[in-house]
Amino acid sequence: MLKISVPATSANLGPGFDSIGLALDLQLTLTVIGPSQTWQVDHPFGQEVSNDANNLIVKTALSLVPDLTPQRIQVTSKIPLARGLGSSSTAIIAGLAMANELASAPVSKQALLLKATELEGHPDNVAPAILGGLVVATYVDQKVQAVQLPTPDLFASVYVPNEELLTSASRSALPATLPFKQAIAGSSIGNTLVAALAMKNWSLALALLEQDQFHEQYRAKLVPALALIRKMAHEMGLVGTYLSGAGPTIVTLGKQADLLKLQTKLQQNPALTGQYHLLPVDAQGVTVTKS
Numbered sequence: 001m002l003k004i005s006v007p008a009t010s011a012n013l014g015p016g017f018d019s020i021g022l023a024l025d026l027q028l029t030l031t032v033i034g035p036s037q038t039w040q041v042d043h044p045f046g047q048e049v050s051n052d053a054n055n056l057i058v059k060t061a062l063s064l065v066p067d068l069t070p071q072r073i074q075v076t077s078k079i080p081l082a083r084g085l086g087s088s089s090t091a092i093i094a095g096l097a098m099a100n101e102l103a104s105a106p107v108s109k110q111a112l113l114l115k116a117t118e119l120e121g122h123p124d125n126v127a128p129a130i131l132g133g134l135v136v137a138t139y140v141d142q143k144v145q146a147v148q149l150p151t152p153d154l155f156a157s158v159y160v161p162n163e164e165l166l167t168s169a170s171r172s173a174l175p176a177t178l179p180f181k182q183a184i185a186g187s188s189i190g191n192t193l194v195a196a197l198a199m200k201n202w203s204l205a206l207a208l209l210e211q212d213q214f215h216e217q218y219r220a221k222l223v224p225a226l227a228l229i230r231k232m233a234h235e236m237g238l239v240g241t242y243l244s245g246a247g248p249t250i251v252t253l254g255k256q257a258d259l260l261k262l263q264t265k266l267q268q269n270p271a272l273t274g275q276y277h278l279l280p281v282d283a284q285g286v287t288v289t290k291s
């Protein structure tokens with residue numbers, strides 16, 4: 001039996017738009033039961049997600065290895081769909097990893113990263129989901145370059161609103177161009193964030209997480225919880241709140257004990273009735289086990 005596990009990811013990390021991502025310990029697990037007449041996908045997502053060859057996992061697998069024998073597969077996942085925790089990336093990577101294992105000529109991890117990035121459109125979810133931990137990556141001219149930074153000694157307070165927000169809808173709120181001065185400010189903040197993360201200067205990193213210039217201000221109207229949670233965290237002396245991926249999930253990074261207190265306070269607010277997770281970083285990335 002083949003089992004594949006892929007972590008959720010929180011992309012952007014403030015100013016790291018389309019570039020920085022963190023793997024979190026909330027997993028999608030795919031089990032390949034065995035060959036079948038047709039593709040069959042048992043999953044917990046209801047009718048919104050197809051359970052045959054049209055499923056994103058299967059379509060992705062077939063895009064890598066078109067002549068794969070159909071299989072019966074079982075998917076379990078606690079990662080909510082279309083909420084900013086990289087669910088589509090977990091499906092893409094699970095599909096690619098399955099195809100790679102079943103193929104007669106498997107491809108390298110770097111080739112899988114390129115293929116996953118092409119399918120997702122940007123590397124900030126797929127790169128940490130493959131490599132684990134904290135990854136900074138760029139995808140320009142069909143070329144992906146990814147660097148794994150030291151795994152941060154931080155936890156993530158994750159607030160998941162009840163409503164879905166598709167990445168495509170959230171990207172349509174973004175401007176076509178940025179003024180040069182704003183782009184330079186955004187880039188310098190992002191660069192300094194990467195330096196702070198590399199030097200394990202967590203207090204500076206947490207402050208810079210809140211200084212994005214690329215996307216949060218344009219998406220703010222779609223994600224009212226961002227301003228609210230940031231304000232409530234500030235009232236407790238905590239910085240490090242940002243919009244996870246395309247939203248609507250809001251993440252605050254910090255020390256586990258501080259985040260527990262923050263969540264207790266957030267849960268008392270009648271405007272914050274979504275789901276809460278307090279997650280460690282996933283340092284493994286995708287894993288494959290055979291038994």
Ligand SMILES: Nc1ncnc2c1ncn2[C@@H]1O[C@H](COP(=O)(O)OP(=O)(O)OP(=O)(O)O)[C@@H](O)[C@H]1O
Binds near residue numbers: 056084088090247
């Ligand atoms: N396990 C899965 N199996 C099949 N399809 C999936 C699975 N997970 C996600 N999808 C598809 O991906 C869509 C969500 O992708 P989208 O990029 O909008 O959000 P996300 O990946 O959860 O968030 P973000 O990219 O902001 O982190 C779902 O509506 C569904 O169509």
Ligand SMILES: N[C@@H](CCO)C(=O)O
Binds near residue numbers: 011012167215
């Ligand atoms: N960087 C992407 C992540 C979501 O897929 C975005 O913010 O749109």
